[in-house]
Amino acid sequence: MNTLLQGVVERLVRTGNLKVTAPDGTVETFGDGSGAPVHVVVKNHQAQRAILLDPTLAFPEAYMNGEIDFVEGDVLEFLRIVYQNMGPDGIDAAWTKAIEGIRVVFRRLQQLNTATRSRRNVQHHYDLSREFYRLFLDEDMQYSCAYFERPDMTLEEAQLAKKRHLAAKMRLQPDQQVLDIGSGWGGLGLYLAGTFDVNVLGITLSSEQHALATDRAHDAGLESRVHFELKDYRDLRERFDRIISVGMFEHVGVNHYRAFFDRCAALLKPDGVMVLHSIGRAGPPTATNAFIRKHIFPGGYIPALSEVFPHIEKAGLMVTDVEILRLHYAETLKHWRERFLAQRERVVDIYDERFARMWDFYLAGSEAAFRWQDLMVFQLQISLKNDAVPITRDYIGKCEKALAMHEMGHAQARPARRPRKTGRRVADRD
Numbered sequence: 001m002n003t004l005l006q007g008v009v010e011r012l013v014r015t016g017n018l019k020v021t022a023p024d025g026t027v028e029t030f031g032d033g034s035g036a037p038v039h040v041v042v043k044n045h046q047a048q049r050a051i052l053l054d055p056t057l058a059f060p061e062a063y064m065n066g067e068i069d070f071v072e073g074d075v076l077e078f079l080r081i082v083y084q085n086m087g088p089d090g091i092d093a094a095w096t097k098a099i100e101g102i103r104v105v106f107r108r109l110q111q112l113n114t115a116t117r118s119r120r121n122v123q124h125h126y127d128l129s130r131e132f133y134r135l136f137l138d139e140d141m142q143y144s145c146a147y148f149e150r151p152d153m154t155l156e157e158a159q160l161a162k163k164r165h166l167a168a169k170m171r172l173q174p175d176q177q178v179l180d181i182g183s184g185w186g187g188l189g190l191y192l193a194g195t196f197d198v199n200v201l202g203i204t205l206s207s208e209q210h211a212l213a214t215d216r217a218h219d220a221g222l223e224s225r226v227h228f229e230l231k232d233y234r235d236l237r238e239r240f241d242r243i244i245s246v247g248m249f250e251h252v253g254v255n256h257y258r259a260f261f262d263r264c265a266a267l268l269k270p271d272g273v274m275v276l277h278s279i280g281r282a283g284p285p286t287a288t289n290a291f292i293r294k295h296i297f298p299g300g301y302i303p304a305l306s307e308v309f310p311h312i313e314k315a316g317l318m319v320t321d322v323e324i325l326r327l328h329y330a331e332t333l334k335h336w337r338e339r340f341l342a343q344r345e346r347v348v349d350i351y352d353e354r355f356a357r358m359w360d361f362y363l364a365g366s367e368a369a370f371r372w373q374d375l376m377v378f379q380l381q382i383s384l385k386n387d388a389v390p391i392t393r394d395y396i397g398k399c400e401k402a403l404a405m406h407e408m409g410h411a412q413a414r415p416a417r418r419p420r421k422t423g424r425r426v427a428d429r430d
Contacts, residue, residue, distance in 0.1 A: 001020065001022035001026055001028050001048075002022070002049070002052055005048060005051065005052040006028060008052070009030050010030060012082070012086060013031045013081060013082070013085050014031065014032065015031055015035075015081075015084065015085060016030075016032070016034060016035050016038070016084070016085065017031050017032075017033050017036065017037040017081075018031050018038050018039075018078075018081050019037065019038070019040070019071075019072070020039075020041075021039070021040070021042065021071070022042055022048065023042055023043060023044050023047075023048055031081065031085075036073060036077055037072045037073060038073030038074075038077045038081060039070065039071035039073065040069075040070060041068065041069045041070070041071055042062070042067070042068055043066075043067050043068065043069070044067055046067075047062040047065075047067035047068060056289060056290050056291060057290035057291050057294065060291040060358075060361045060365065061291070063357055063361050064295075064358045064361065065354065065357075066353070066354075074364070075360060076337070076367060076368060079364060079368035080371075083368055083372035083373055115234060115235075118205060118232065118251065118299065119205045120298075121297070121298045121300070122204075122205040122206050123207070124298055126184075126204075126205075126206035126208060126209055127208045127209075129350055129351075130208060130212060131350060132347065132350050132351070133185075135340065135343040135346060135347065136336045136337075136339035136340040136343065137336070137339075138156045138159045139156055140156070140159060140160075140185075140187035140191075141184065141185035141186075141187055141212075142159040142162065142187050142188075143184055143185070143247065144162070144184075144247035144277065145162065145247075145279075145329040145332050145377045146158035146159045146161070146162050146328060146331070146332040146335075147159075147162035147165045147325070147328055148332075149161050151331075155332070155335040155336075155339075158328075158332070158335075159187075160407070161400075163187070163188055163191045163192075164400045165379075165396075165400060166188070166246065166379070167191070167192060167399070167403065168395070168396045168397075168399035168403065169273075169275045169321065169381050169396055170192075170244060171388075171389055171395070172192065172196040172198055173196070173198075173241075174196060175197065175198065175199065176196075176198045176199070176241035176242055177198070177199050177201070177239075177240045177241050177242070178192055178199065178201070178240060178241065178242045178243070178244065179200075179236070179238075179242070179243045179244070179267060180192075180202040180203070180244050180245070181203060181243065181244070181245040181248055182245055182246065182249075182251075183202025183204050183209070183213060183228055184204065184213070184246075184247070185209050185212050185216070186202060186209075186212065186213025186214075186226070186228060187216075188244065188246060189202040189213070189226050189228070190213075190216060190217060190220055190222055192244075193222050193225035193226045194220065194222055194225075195403065195406070198225070198242070199225055199226075200225065200226045200227070201228075201229065201238075202227070202229070203228070203229050203231040203232075203233065204229075204230065204231075205230065210228050210229070213228040214228050233263055233264075234263060236267055237267075239269050239272075240267055240268060240272060241269055241272050242273055242274070242275075243264055243268055243272070243273075243274040243275070244275050244277075245274075245275075245278075246277040247277065247278070249276060249278035250278055250279050250297070250300050250302055251297070251299060251300055252301075253299060253301055254303065254307060257303075257307065258311045258314060258315070260311070261311045261312050261314070261315035261317060264317070264382070265315040265317050265384065268317075268383075268384055270384055271383075271388055272383065272384065272388070273320075273381065273382070273383050273388050273389060274381070274383065275379060275380070275382070276378075276379070276380045276382060277377065277378075277379045278377065279302050279329070279377055280302060280303055280305055280324075280376055280377065280378040281302050281303060281304045281305075281375060281376070282304075282324075282374040282375070282376050283304065283374040284304055284306070285303070285306065285307050288300055288301050288302065289365075289369075291361070291362075292365075295358055295362075296358075305378060308380075312380075312382060317382050317383070317384060318382065318383060318384070318385075319381070319382055320381045320386065320388065321380070321381035321389070321393065322378065322380055322381075323378070323379045324377070324378055325376060325377040325378075326370075326376050327371065328377060329370045329375070330367050330370035330371040333363055333366050337363040337367060340359065340360070340363055341360070344356055344360075347359065
């Protein structure tokens, strides 16, 4: 095993049970032997040198290319050992710290997300095969953090709870105009329109998402209430009673935060309410993970709250509620990865082995970051006026309970058609 790499791993891994087989066949053991064993095989010297120089990018790329395999354990267990030993300061090697420092310096250049570049970045990830996403997402195709009110919830139950939770914070009333920025495959917009009888405009930059969301609105008989468009948020000029954005802010880029919140302020009616749901960072600002930026979300960035609040203030908006979801996304990703691995052969059929390995590392690495590093999800409720919502948070729980009762009654009533104006009754209960 490379002497320099061995020294780095020895300093890093003090606890845990890690074995590494080097390209020359030698086996080194690291840690105190505690926990589940993980045995990594590095197959060639080129991969070993690359990992030494730039581990955050080279290790996942070597795994993608089949230059690394696991004899015992898997990606998630390996990252557990690394992250639990590493702490917040990263790998203790001068050259790796220098590389990460350079990435921080140049992060703004990597996030120049013009309208054209934003569309290209979105298409890179979200215009993959519909069949592929159906393999591991819930039935409603929710591709964002679920809300686990109970640890024994199924993924479908937790994603429905997420929609209830967000809707409760929006204080919806029938016939309001709602904007969904980053509407995905349409599930949230359809839920809001069908439950509250509001009018929803959903915008996305993904052609695949737009096509499926439009088909779903037609199939649900909600095309008069929900409309989806291929449009950038910067091109909107209408005014809305409510704005919701889930899992889109991570694609805005730190250079464009002021423009984003300025536009939201202009789009929001004077007594309007916005709810922003985004991945965030509990620690200080840094650069996007090199593997994620290159292979998964080009142009993406996960902000610290300290980077977000100043731009909200400068746009003349105020934050009326903040909620931090800590381990909810770790649990969501656990469900996704279990489903993904159960369908791995089909993933390889749709794409190839390298793609399957890339997505395995992405899902495992993301779960590890939420579980053992500083990633979390924040939900911000934002308005132009400080009296746009009640002065206590009781209304959120009350609305969620009313929605749950409504959904239970609706499920028991199937296959009868949904009665009109159901949203008015839900709103009245709140």
